[in-house]
Amino acid sequence: xxxxxxxxxxxxxxxxxxxxxxxxxxxxxxxxxxxxxxxxxxxxxxxxxxxxxxxxxxxxxxxxxxxxxxxxxxxxxxxxxxxxxxxxxxxxxxxxxxxxxxxxxxxxxxxxxxxxxxxxxxxxxxxxxxxxxxxxxxxxxxxxxxxxxxxxxxxxxxxxxxxxxxxxxxxxxxxxxxxxxxxxxxxxxxxxxxxxxxxxxxxxxxxxxxxxxxxxxxxxxxxxxxxxxxxxxxxxxxxxxxxxxxxxxxxxxxxxxxxxxxxxxxxxxxxxxxxxxxxxxxxxxxxxxxxxxxxxxxxxxxxxxxxxxxxxxxxxxxxxxxxxxxxxxxxxxxxxxxxxxxxxxxxxxxxxxxxxxxxxxxxxxxxxxxx
Amino acid sequence: xxxxxxxxxxxxxxxxxxxxxxxxxxxxxxxxxxxxxxxxxxxxxxxxxxxxxxxxxxxxxxxxxxxxxxxxxxxxxxxxxxxxxxxxxxxxxxxxxxxxxxxxxxxxxxxxxxxxxxxxxxxxxxxxxxxxxxxxxxxxxxxxxxxxxxxxxxxxxxxxxxxxxxxxxxxxxxxxxxxxxxxxxxxxxxxxxxxxxxxxxxxxxxxxxxxxxxxxxxxxxxxxxxxxxxxxxxxxxxxxxxxxxxxxxxxxxxxxxxxxxxxxxxxxxxxxxxxxxxxxxxxxxxxxxxxxxxxxxxxxxxxxxxxxxxxxxxxxxxxxxxxxxxxxxxxxxxxxxxxxxxxxxxxxxxxxxxxxxxxxxxxxxxxxxxxxxxxxxxxxxxxxxxxxxxxxxxxxxxxxxxxxxxxxxxxxxxxxxxxxxxxxxxxxxxxxxxxxxxxxxxxxxxxxxxxxxxxxxxxxxxxxxxxxxxxxxxxxxxxxxxxxxxxxxxxxxxxxxxx
Numbered sequence: 001x002x003x004x005x006x007x008x009x010x011x012x013x014x015x016x017x018x019x020x021x022x023x024x025x026x027x028x029x030x031x032x033x034x035x036x037x038x039x040x041x042x043x044x045x046x047x048x049x050x051x052x053x054x055x056x057x058x059x060x061x062x063x064x065x066x067x068x069x070x071x072x073x074x075x076x077x078x079x080x081x082x083x084x085x086x087x088x089x090x091x092x093x094x095x096x097x098x099x100x101x102x103x104x105x106x107x108x109x110x111x112x113x114x115x116x117x118x119x120x121x122x123x124x125x126x127x128x129x130x131x132x133x134x135x136x137x138x139x140x141x142x143x144x145x146x147x148x149x150x151x152x153x154x155x156x157x158x159x160x161x162x163x164x165x166x167x168x169x170x171x172x173x174x175x176x177x178x179x180x181x182x183x184x185x186x187x188x189x190x191x192x193x194x195x196x197x198x199x200x201x202x203x204x205x206x207x208x209x210x211x212x213x214x215x216x217x218x219x220x221x222x223x224x225x226x227x228x229x230x231x232x233x234x235x236x237x238x239x240x241x242x243x244x245x246x247x248x249x250x251x252x253x254x255x256x257x258x259x260x261x262x263x264x265x266x267x268x269x270x271x272x273x274x275x276x277x278x279x280x281x282x283x284x285x286x287x288x289x290x291x292x293x294x295x296x297x298x299x300x301x302x303x304x305x306x307x308x309x310x311x312x313x314x315x316x317x318x319x320x321x322x323x324x325x326x327x328x329x330x331x332x333x334x335x336x337x338x339x340x341x342x343x344x345x346x347x348x349x350x351x352x353x354x355x356x357x358x359x360x361x362x363x364x365x366x367x368x369x370x371x
Numbered sequence: 372x373x374x375x376x377x378x379x380x381x382x383x384x385x386x387x388x389x390x391x392x393x394x395x396x397x398x399x400x401x402x403x404x405x406x407x408x409x410x411x412x413x414x415x416x417x418x419x420x421x422x423x424x425x426x427x428x429x430x431x432x433x434x435x436x437x438x439x440x441x442x443x444x445x446x447x448x449x450x451x452x453x454x455x456x457x458x459x460x461x462x463x464x465x466x467x468x469x470x471x472x473x474x475x476x477x478x479x480x481x482x483x484x485x486x487x488x489x490x491x492x493x494x495x496x497x498x499x500x501x502x503x504x505x506x507x508x509x510x511x512x513x514x515x516x517x518x519x520x521x522x523x524x525x526x527x528x529x530x531x532x533x534x535x536x537x538x539x540x541x542x543x544x545x546x547x548x549x550x551x552x553x554x555x556x557x558x559x560x561x562x563x564x565x566x567x568x569x570x571x572x573x574x575x576x577x578x579x580x581x582x583x584x585x586x587x588x589x590x591x592x593x594x595x596x597x598x599x600x601x602x603x604x605x606x607x608x609x610x611x612x613x614x615x616x617x618x619x620x621x622x623x624x625x626x627x628x629x630x631x632x633x634x635x636x637x638x639x640x641x642x643x644x645x646x647x648x649x650x651x652x653x654x655x656x657x658x659x660x661x662x663x664x665x666x667x668x669x670x671x672x673x674x675x676x677x678x679x680x681x682x683x684x685x686x687x688x689x690x691x692x693x694x695x696x697x698x699x700x701x702x703x704x705x706x707x708x709x710x711x712x713x714x715x716x717x718x719x720x721x722x723x724x725x726x727x728x729x730x731x732x733x734x735x736x737x738x739x740x741x742x743x744x745x746x747x748x749x750x751x752x753x754x755x756x757x758x759x760x761x762x763x764x765x766x767x768x769x770x771x772x773x774x775x776x777x778x779x780x781x782x783x784x785x786x787x788x789x790x791x792x793x794x795x796x797x798x799x800x801x802x803x804x805x806x807x808x809x810x811x812x813x814x815x816x817x818x819x820x821x822x823x824x825x826x827x828x829x830x831x832x833x834x835x836x837x838x839x840x841x842x843x844x845x846x847x848x849x850x851x852x853x854x855x856x857x858x859x860x861x862x863x864x865x866x867x868x869x870x
Contacts, residue, residue, distance in 0.1 A: 020634035020685045023646040025853050026626050026841065222632070222690050248635065318628065 019255065021246045022224040027311075027319040033357070034308045034323035034331050037346070040067075041076060041354035048089040048129075048229070048336040049347050049354065052097060055079075056338070056345060058354060059086040064099065064111065071342040071356070079111040087127040087149055089336075090138070092170075098138055100127040102149060106138065108170060117173045123166060125149070129187045129229050130168075131196065133211055138168040139196050140175075141185040152243075153274055155184055156202055156226070157264055159254065165198060165209055179209045179216065187229035189238055197317065199227035201243065206230070206317055219317040225309050226275060228335045237314045241334040241346065244275030245307035276305045277333030278350030288327050306332035306350055323357070331355060373436040375400050375529060375560045376421060381430035383416050385772070388764045390416040392584045393430070398529070403551060403561045405575035405592070407568065408604055409776070409804035413584040414564045418531045421562070422454040423447030448474070453527030455518045455535050463507035467493075467500055471521045489520075496520055497546055519547065523554070530554060530561045534775070534802050536570060548574055566804050568597050580604055605806045623840045623856050627651035628689070630824045631672055631706070631793050636684035638676060641667045643848035644684065649793065651824045654815060656839025658829065660868050664848035665828050666711060669795045673708035674701035688793075702734050707791035709783055711798035711828070717782040720771035724763060724781055725752030727770055731785035755784035760810055776807030783814060794818055795826040800834060812838060832861045844868050 024030055045061040056067040058076060062085055065076035080099075088100040092108075099107040105119040106127075118124075126143040133139050145162040147155040155162075163182035168175045179185075183202035191197055195208040197219060205221035225242035233239050253260055253273045263272055270280075279288040288304035308325025325331035325348070333350025343358040374397035383391040391413040398404050406414040419425045420432060423441030431438050434450060441447045461470045468489030472480075489502035498516040506514060515535060522530060532551075536544045551574060554561060565571055571578055572592060579589040580603040587603045631649040636642055642664045649655050659665040670676040672686055674695030685692050688704050695701045698708070710716040718727055729748035753766065759780045763773055770781055779799065786794065796815060800808045815838055819825045829835045835842055842859050844852040844867040852867035 019682065020636075020646075022634055022687075023632060023648045023850075025646075025648050025843075025850075026629065026650055029853050222629070222687060320625070 019248050019252050021248055021251060022222050024224050028224065028309075028322050030324045030326055031322070032324065032326065032329065034310055034334075034346070034355070035325040035329040037323070037331070037355040037357040039353050040071075040073065040345075040356050041065075042352060043354070044352040045349075046347050046352055046354060047086065047349055049338045049345050050089045050091050050336075051338050051340045052091045053095060056340065056342075057089060057091075057097070058347070059089045059099070059336075061085060062101075064089070064097075066111075069340060069342060071340075080114065082107065082114075085149075088129045088140075090130040090132065092132050092138075093136075098130055098132075098170075100124075100130060100140070102127070106130070106140070106168060117168065117170070119166075119168075119175060123175065126163075128185065131188050131190045133167070133190055133196060134194050135211075136170065137211075138170055139178075139188050139190070139211065140166045140168055141182075141188045141198060142166055143184045143186060143201075152184065153269060153272060153276070154264065157254075157260055157272065157274060160184055160202060163200075165196070165211075167211055178211050178214050186227055186243065187231075187241070189230040189232055192315070197230055197238065199230050199240070201227045204246065206240070220313070220319075225307060229337065231337045231339065233312055234339050234341075235314075237312060237320070238317065239337045239339060239344065240311045240313060240319075241337050242307070242309040242311070243333060243335065244277065244305065245309070247275075247303045247305070249303050250274055250305075274305065276350075278306050278330075279304065279327075279332065308332045308334050308348060308350070310334055310337060310346055372399065374398055374433075375435060376562075377431075377433040377436075378417070378420075379431040379433065381417070381420070381432065382428050383413075383420060383425055384428040385764050389428075389584050390764075391420075391581075394581070394584075394586045396579055396586060396589060398560045398562060399576075400560055401555055401558050402577065403555055403563055403575045405571035405578045406562055406564045406581065407566075407571055407578060407600060408581035408587075409774075409806040412581040412604070412774075412804070414581055415533055415774070416584075417581070418454065418533060418562055418564065421447065421529065422452055422531060424454075445474070448525060448527075451526070451528035452531070453522035453525050453529070454531040455515075455522050455533060461506045461514055461517055461521075464505070466503050466505050467509070467517050468502040470506055470517055471502075471524050473521070475525065492524055493520055496523060496550060516543065519550065523550070528559050530559055531564075532561065533564045534566065535563075536565060536567060544570075566802065568600050568805075571600070572597065601805055604804070624653045624819060626653050626841075627822065627824075630689055632687045633668060633672060634685040634687065636668065636671055636678050636686060637682065637848075638667060638671060638678045641848055642671065642678070645845070645849045646684075647843055647850045649824045649826055651792065652819060652822050653840040654819045654825045654827055654838050656827050656829065656835040656842040657845060658832065658835045658842060658864055658868060659845030660830075663845040663868065665845040666797055667848075668845065669708060669797065669826060669828060672701070672793075673706050673795060674698040675708060699734050702789055702791075703736070705790075705792035706795070707786035707789055707793070708795045709786050709797060709799065711801060713778055713782045717785070718770050718778060720778075721769055723767055723769055724756060724761065724773070725749045725766070727781050728752040728755050728784045728788055731788040735789050751788060752784075755788060759784050759787075759814065774804075776803040776811075779803050779807065779811065783811070787814075787818075791823065793824045793826075795828070797828045798830065799827065800829070800831070832864060835864070836861065 043060045048059045050057050054069050056069055058065045062082045063078050064080040066079045067076050082101045084101040084103050087102045090098040103124055105124050106117045107114040109115055122145050123142050125148040128141040128143040130138050130140040142164045144155045144160045161181050161183050163185045164177045165179040166175050166177050183200045185198045186201040187199035189197045195210040198207050198209055204223040206219045208217045208219050225245045228241045228243040231239045304327035308331040310323045311319050312321045313319050330351045331348040335349040336347035338345050343356045345356050347354055376398040378394050378396045381394045408414050423444040423446055468486045471489050472485050486502045493500050500513050500516050575592050578592050578595050580587045628651045629648050630651050633645055633647050635644045637644055645668050657665045671678050675698050725748050761777050761780045799811050827838050842854045843850050846868055
């Protein structure tokens with residue numbers, strides 16, 4: 001019966017996951033500004049970036065690297081190495097670092113002196129981001145309770161809704177789950193009124209979750225790409241980063257349960273039809289292209305599975321500017337961002353690069369640093 | 372030389388209110404005489420006297436030097452007067468050939484013969500219209516062609532063209548002006564009313580400007596410039612207010628909330644996977660050539676047309692997916708669509724101003740209103756008449772008695788009375804004089820400043836450039852370009868619309 005109703009709903013095209021994606025227009029109109037930003041570090045595995053006092057700290061694999069601030073260029077210094085892959089990086093109000101290490105938990109401290117707060121294996125396997133909330137606890141996004149962080153694509157294809165928001169007491173080490181059934185919460189940022197903004201990646205939206213009342217409010221939805229992290233902007237707004245674009249093809253695959261199930265069971269994950277962090281260089285994979293126009297006709301299909309997108313929002317989470325690296329660019333799969341007085345630093349995990357551009361905190365367009 | 376048409380101290384009053392006052396004007400043989408003026412200036416009234424629709428209250432109309440008083444349009448037609456009206460007056464349920472031969476039928480009529488003669492006639496005029504096509508199936512431009520063909524068919528020697536080019540595409544306009552030159556060469560005399568001043572400057576021998584029913588100036592075309600005409604029409608310099616100067620001084624409004632979005636919307640061959648967003652507090656200009664699908668896209672958003680049932684994409688209003696079955700549902704979501712064809716879709720022209728405006732209010736709400744308060748209707752209509760400066764002879768005037776610009780304002784008032792948050796203007800200034808254009812532009816700007824999301828569909832590039840905070844260009848049923856106003860130029864927009 002459910003199969004029949006599902007078939008009818010599909011045929012009538014009334015389902016929520018219709019084969020359409022939101023427009024990238026208005027504030028989100030594509031440009032090349034991210035692609036034109038200055039690359040300051042090439043490092044495969046680079047994932048997150050934060051500003052900690054006089055240092056710009058970057059995570060890559062199991063290492064923490066730091067640039068001195070004000071930023072003067074040069075190579076970063078490795079300040080710490082951990083026993084597992086670093087999954088997130090946060091700076092507490094007292095200046096200590098909170099470093100999430102996959103399979104372990106959260107390391108607190110300063111370089112050279114970290115202490116571990118262990119977390120349950122299902123929580124520590126897929127920690128994505130963290131921020132300190134008003135009562136001093138650490139709000140940690142657990143992307144999925146079913147899949148580890150590096151299996152994010154599988155979680156998407158399984159339509160994962162097992163993510164949660166966990167509050168970790170830094171003194172006692174106890175954890176409390178305040179929001180469940182989240183669709184891969186990838187990023188989190190504290191808000192002025194005490195709630196936290198959580199980027200629900202697979203639902204393409206940002207929700208405000210009040211840790212006390214557990215009430216959820218949608219702040220921004222219907223986004224054209226899968227969200228990754230959120231970081232506060234200097235002017236009181238937020239920077240949003242995006243993992244990969246939404247495409248009609250992916251929406252179609254996500255709608256076709258039978259096809260997707262077979263694909264997950266029988267096809268190598270490299271070959272899955274779905275978003276990716278970077279363009280494939282394999283000769284047997286289709287070329288990533290944007291819209292192709294030939295003989296004056298816009299060709300109907302040449303989708304790219306990866307994209308670079310950074311959006312600045314105001315304090316009400318309304319987009320005010322965007323930076324793009326399009327299908328013909330390389331800075332795709334943006335997973336971290338941090339704004340300092342020296343400019344905005346963004347991590348392209350897809351390209352393994354850290355780039356810098358200057359943002360205009362007053363609200364007008366950012367102008368890129370010309371190297 | 373005796374003028375073909377001459378008005379001597381012509382005055383025409385409606386219920387004691389003069390529409391034309393003490394006008395002296397002549398039309399010579401083989402002359403194209405442009406009549407210019409704001410809507411309500413008296414141009415149409417004056418020409419309708421020649422066409423036998425009205426008779427003068429005082430003064431004289433002379434044809435070839437002899438005083439004449441037409442008893443009706445048939446007599447004027449018999450005297451060789453043909454009028455092409457501002458808004459087409461064809462019978463929609465008849466085909467093109469039947470409309471051309473309407474009033475000229477024989478006792479026995481053979482349909483095939485009429486069709487063949489109509490085809491020959493249309494070919495001679497170089498108008499590509501199928502003579503057997505039903506008029507109701509034709510677009511505005513083709514209807515205008517049929518109207519012109521009908522006038523030419525009646526072998527008229529005095530032609531009156533009232534806004535003939537308002538609905539024509541650039542190519543069709545070229546055809547029209549070739550036809551105008553041919554009529555002139557054949558010795559026909561033409562009164563030509565147009566709001567496109569460049570057309571008058573480019574094709575008329577003489578220009579007369581009327582204002583508030585009075586003749587302000589008549590002179591040879593070479594003695595006029597655009598500025599002097601506008602000054603004579605409105606009594607002040609306006610062109611710089613309308614286009615050009617305002618844009619450079621005005622700062623684009625920042626986008627607000629995304630209130631309306633079309634995602635991969637398709638409807639037959641007219642709209643093909645169109646994707647666009649509309650933001651509050653902004654004017655979004657939508658440009659495209661005729662047939663680009665821009666009107667259809669917005670009609671889908673407003674529930675006037677339905678997108679494809681299967682794979683027709685998605686329409687979202689404030690983030691929520693919607694599928695409107697009737698326009699009323701869209702109205703209740705705060706969407707107002709102001710039509711490009713006010714006569715056909717926008718007004719009940721034999722009803723009064725108050726009734727028309729209040730109709731907009733009646734459509735709102737979930738339940739139909741069975742009892743209406745006429746006093747409330749009158750009060751609200753009076754409020755909007757004042758706010759939009761709708762000029763009528765009196766408050767009980769029927770809409771059909773208003774000038775084109777004032778009719779357009781009634782259509783706008785009918786939508787704005789619903790207090791919409793998304794307002795879609797489709798060709799808001801078509802067939803509207805420069806004075807009313809400025810007022811309509813002000814209405815549009817004020818709406819955006821008040822936080823409404825405004826979409827302006829226009830074929831007139833300076834209007835799109837001047838009004839819009841962002842410009843979308845449609846081609847072949849989809850949006851192909853988005854331009855910010857500071858980067859947009861006419862060349863860029865046209866390039867996107869064509870290539």
